[in-house]
Amino acid sequence: MASIPVYYYSSVSNLTGRFAESLAARTGRAVFQLADAAVRHSEPDGPWVLLTPSYKAGNADEVTLPAPVRAFLRSPTTRRRLVGIIGSGNRNFGEYYQAAARELAVASGRPVLFEFELSGTPEDVEACGRILDDLDAALHEVSCTSTE
Numbered sequence: 001m002a003s004i005p006v007y008y009y010s011s012v013s014n015l016t017g018r019f020a021e022s023l024a025a026r027t028g029r030a031v032f033q034l035a036d037a038a039v040r041h042s043e044p045d046g047p048w049v050l051l052t053p054s055y056k057a058g059n060a061d062e063v064t065l066p067a068p069v070r071a072f073l074r075s076p077t078t079r080r081r082l083v084g085i086i087g088s089g090n091r092n093f094g095e096y097y098q099a100a101a102r103e104l105a106v107a108s109g110r111p112v113l114f115e116f117e118l119s120g121t122p123e124d125v126e127a128c129g130r131i132l133d134d135l136d137a138a139l140h141e142v143s144c145t146s147t148e
């Protein structure tokens with residue numbers, strides 16, 4: 001059964017990246033870093049999940065979604081294939097906690113699948129891995145049904 005890939009962005013502090021690597025190690029799931037220009041300029045060939053931190057920019061528009069994620073989402077095909085969002089944040093940011101993941105969920109109509117702080121705990125990795133495994137199974141069923 002195919003496992004849905006996770007495209008993530010992580011800054012130099014690499015907190016989100018550590019979570020993504022743990023997720024990959026737990027399940028063998030493919031993870032791709034959007035800081036890498038080649039990844040950013042590609043298009044997922046099927047359903048994919050976004051993992052993004054929030055960065056409150058402090059500008060009038062309150063844009064919290066990191067620029068590399070916004071660049072990746074410029075492709076209509078990529079946007080259509082997005083099935084869910086995972087957020088990394090920090091509760092110290094109060095009302096902006098997980099703002100990027102939550103705002104994108106509203107704008108895209110896709111669900112926030114899981115949220116964690118910083119690089120997450122081993123329990124977070126386990127819980128998120130189970131959610132993605134369930135999603136794999138659901139997508140597998142849909143693809144089997146549609147070919148019946």
Ligand SMILES: Cc1cc2nc3c(=O)[nH]c(=O)nc-3n(C[C@H](O)[C@H](O)[C@H](O)COP(=O)(O)O)c2cc1C
Pocket residue numbers: 009010011012013014015016017053054055056064088089090091093096097098099117118119
């Ligand atoms: C300048 C700055 C702004 C941030 N803004 C937010 C925010 O608005 N909401 C939030 O939940 N976390 C916010 N965070 C916390 C980061 O999203 C969190 O630490 C994340 O794990 C960073 O991931 P990274 O190290 O992979 O870039 C901010 C962190 C920094 C340094």
